[in-house]
Amino acid sequence: MKYALPVIIVSTGCGVTTSDLVANFEVTPAGPHVRVTAYLYEGSSSSPDFFQLEDGDHLVAVFRGHEQMLAGQAGYSTTFDLDTALAADETMTVELRRDSETSATATSITIPAEPVVAPIPLFVSRAKDLAISWSPATDDKMGWSLEALESYTFNPLHGDIAPGATSATIAASSLPQGGSTFTATLTVRRYRSAPVDTAFAGGDIVCRWSEITEFASTP
Amino acid sequence: MSRERFALLLLVGCTGRTATSELVANLDVLTREHRLEMTVSLGIKGHMTSLGLEQYAIEPDEHVSVGYADQSVELLFNDDPQNGVYRPYWGTLPLPDPLGADEEVWLSLDRGGGDVTRIATAPPPPVIIQAPATTPRTSDLTVQWSPTWSAPMTWHAFSDATDSSYGPIPQDTGTLTIPRDVVATFCSPYGCPITFTLEREAFAQPDSAFASGRIDVDQVGYAQIMVTP
Numbered sequence: 001m002k003y004a005l006p007v008i009i010v011s012t013g014c015g016v017t018t019s020d021l022v023a024n025f026e027v028t029p030a031g032p033h034v035r036v037t038a039y040l041y042e043g044s045s046s047s048p049d050f051f052q053l054e055d056g057d058h059l060v061a062v063f064r065g066h067e068q069m070l071a072g073q074a075g076y077s078t079t080f081d082l083d084t085a086l087a088a089d090e091t092m093t094v095e096l097r098r099d100s101e102t103s104a105t106a107t108s109i110t111i112p113a114e115p116v117v118a119p120i121p122l123f124v125s126r127a128k129d130l131a132i133s134w135s136p137a138t139d140d141k142m143g144w145s146l147e148a149l150e151s152y153t154f155n156p157l158h159g160d161i162a163p164g165a166t167s168a169t170i171a172a173s174s175l176p177q178g179g180s181t182f183t184a185t186l187t188v189r190r191y192r193s194a195p196v197d198t199a200f201a202g203g204d205i206v207c208r209w210s211e212i213t214e215f216a217s218t219p
Numbered sequence: 220m221s222r223e224r225f226a227l228l229l230l231v232g233c234t235g236r237t238a239t240s241e242l243v244a245n246l247d248v249l250t251r252e253h254r255l256e257m258t259v260s261l262g263i264k265g266h267m268t269s270l271g272l273e274q275y276a277i278e279p280d281e282h283v284s285v286g287y288a289d290q291s292v293e294l295l296f297n298d299d300p301q302n303g304v305y306r307p308y309w310g311t312l313p314l315p316d317p318l319g320a321d322e323e324v325w326l327s328l329d330r331g332g333g334d335v336t337r338i339a340t341a342p343p344p345p346v347i348i349q350a351p352a353t354t355p356r357t358s359d360l361t362v363q364w365s366p367t368w369s370a371p372m373t374w375h376a377f378s379d380a381t382d383s384s385y386g387p388i389p390q391d392t393g394t395l396t397i398p399r400d401v402v403a404t405f406c407s408p409y410g411c412p413i414t415f416t417l418e419r420e421a422f423a424q425p426d427s428a429f430a431s432g433r434i435d436v437d438q439v440g441y442a443q444i445m446v447t448p
Contacts, residue, residue, distance in 0.1 A: 122386070181401050
């Protein structure tokens, strides 16, 4: 009985109204590409279901005057190939265009400047503080994480970075001492978010840079 | 048996066999010293389980084979994890010399009646290591290799005395210097023999009749080094 209602809705052709949908959009720049991913949900916030696009529904990303359709099943996505490097604050728009229901075309976000992380030595001792720096400074939210996926002795660490900062220090006291050498992965993230079109029930659009550096973490 | 009843039985029999276009084929190739380890999975598209895609178990008249150059081996379905590792189809082949970049590795699914689907790719270049036979644990250790290639690499140092050490090589320049304070952690103060490896990985997604096909090849170079006090 739990699943009867959605089956009836689909089979009778009744559409889910846009105001019943929660939309989460992710914009991910990486190298010469920008990926856009969309997740649409229906139902209560405690037990949401993925919403599958219906006939006459289209998710479209608009960037630098070009339109690309998002495709997929549960998560919809598309990737823009860039001819020129991203400039700070370029705008990405994601639209849900619907023939039978209200469209939601006013979701957009500006892409923050890439945090270019200064090179880290190939071998870094856990006995010393790890200093990281990047540029340029912006007022966007940032954070870092340090992981060693194949090490049994290293629990992932993470921290926030104050807006406007250009450096951070991971204290040696927070790192496991002794042991052997293993590969560690440092990720510096910068992200910006905005609410989606008010035609939706809720959700947000997030743009996230992830700068990843690998090094050998030594005793 | 009537012709209609025979046709019905044939239809029922066919529906039990997953179409090749619904199979997700993966071949993982790992070069060991003097042998190749080859692991195959044949997932059924869209059938997720807690262990990943549900695996297709071949019928008695079907054959899964893998190979390189003039070597090949037929793999049988195995749904019993060994030492906690689930390898649906697994086998090894002798590798007297390093796997050459021109020695294509391949996976073949023969479903009988000439219905054969094959994916293949050229491996990345082998890793030929030049390392000292002995090195003091109080000195930096410089290792060189050839040829260089486009992909990042990883290094490992194994010994019986301590946990293995490993790290990334983001840029393949053909040389790596491990600082002396790291070398010192490979062994006790009395020194020990270590196995030093360098690994490069490449993958390909060749077009085929499978829903999708992926081949991962790990080329591993080996060197034995005596770390002295």
